[in-house]
Amino acid sequence: MKVPKRLQPLVDDGLIDDILSQLMSGKEAQVYVVRCGSAIRCAKVYKEANQRSFKQAVQYQEGRKVRNTRQARAMNKRSRYGQQQSEDAWLSAEVDALYRLAAAGVRVPKPFGFVDGVLLMELVTDAEGSAAPRLNDVALSEQQAREYHQIMMAEIVRMLVAGLVHGDLSPFNVLVDEHGPVIIDLPQAVNAAGNNSAGMMLERDVDNMTTHFGSFAPSLLKTDYGKEIWALYTSGKLQPDSKLAGRFERSTVDADVTTVMQVIDDAREQEYERRLRELAAREGE
Ligand SMILES: Nc1ncnc2c1ncn2[C@@H]1O[C@H](COP(=O)(O)OP(=O)(O)OP(=O)(O)O)[C@@H](O)[C@H]1O
Numbered sequence: 001m002k003v004p005k006r007l008q009p010l011v012d013d014g015l016i017d018d019i020l021s022q023l024m025s026g027k028e029a030q031v032y033v034v035r036c037g038s039a040i041r042c043a044k045v046y047k048e049a050n051q052r053s054f055k056q057a058v059q060y061q062e063g064r065k066v067r068n069t070r071q072a073r074a075m076n077k078r079s080r081y082g083q084q085q086s087e088d089a090w091l092s093a094e095v096d097a098l099y100r101l102a103a104a105g106v107r108v109p110k111p112f113g114f115v116d117g118v119l120l121m122e123l124v125t126d127a128e129g130s131a132a133p134r135l136n137d138v139a140l141s142e143q144q145a146r147e148y149h150q151i152m153m154a155e156i157v158r159m160l161v162a163g164l165v166h167g168d169l170s171p172f173n174v175l176v177d178e179h180g181p182v183i184i185d186l187p188q189a190v191n192a193a194g195n196n197s198a199g200m201m202l203e204r205d206v207d208n209m210t211t212h213f214g215s216f217a218p219s220l221l222k223t224d225y226g227k228e229i230w231a232l233y234t235s236g237k238l239q240p241d242s243k244l245a246g247r248f249e250r251s252t253v254d255a256d257v258t259t260v261m262q263v264i265d266d267a268r269e270q271e272y273e274r275r276l277r278e279l280a281a282r283e284g285e
């Protein structure tokens with residue numbers, strides 16, 4: 001097919017030899033099947049910043065490491081240079097996450113680099129060599145759903161041990177090849193240790209998976225892996241092979257009701273006094 005404008009520099013540099021087809025265009029990027037020498041790969045072209053949606057939200061970027069203090073200062077100032085730095089940092093986040101997760105043994109497409117705003121990676125395929133279907137498009141038996149659920153919980157744990165929470169894990173961002181689930185779409189991946197929303201996002205990722213697999217295997221809907229995984233992580237006990245129960249025991253220590261009531265009473269009293277002072281001040285005007 002005709003070379004899309006954004007891929008032309010990679011063709012000129014000899015990184016891509018041929019554009020074979022375009023996969024479904026997502027909200028954030030266009031994805032092409034390309035030929036690099038004798039290998040068939042996948043090229044993800046990110047849309048311009050103003051065409052992208054939620055994933056660049058501040059909430060996802062909190063706690064991300066920047067290259068140096070100069071870059072950090074520029075990004076905070078929101079100057080043109082600063083905005084360019086933010087954009088570069090944003091664009092390289094997915095390739096960074098892919099390298100890190102591949103090294104940690106998580107099943108993600110193997111990255112082949114990031115050039116001129118284009119991510120080159122392994123094309124995940126089905127048994128015939130065509131682009132693999134998304135988890136959302138695959139019907140599962142109850143047994144398979146249970147098995148895939150276990151695999152995904154283990155993958156989420158491995159990601160977290162490697163320091164990342166996917167942040168947008170859904171049946172649309174998991175592909176299924178002949179060996180099972182492969183996780184994709186990571187530009188919004190969240191730094192688990194440095195982001196205050198990481199725990200909430202981890203639970204949401206787990207819930208999305210559980211709800212999906214639960215539609216084939218309803219008993220999964222009773223499980224609660226999210227809180228258990230997060231509690232192990234925050235107490236420093238999470239290991240790639242941690243045994244999980246799928247339940248979360250809330251603290252059984254009785255709440256100290258007397259103290260709580262005392263705190264409420266104190267607050268009420270302070271508020272009453274504040275209003276009295278306000279009134280007195282107004283009368284004195
Ligand atoms: N490595 C890959 N191998 C095969 N297919 C892929 C690969 N990466 C992406 N795709 C296909 O391209 C689609 C879009 O990719 P991706 O989810 O990364 O982009 P996006 O635009 O950020 O998506 P979204 O619409 O979720 O925001 C995927 O749903 C998948 O079908």
Ligand SMILES: [Mg+2]
Pocket residue numbers: 026172173185
């Ligand atoms: Mg996607």
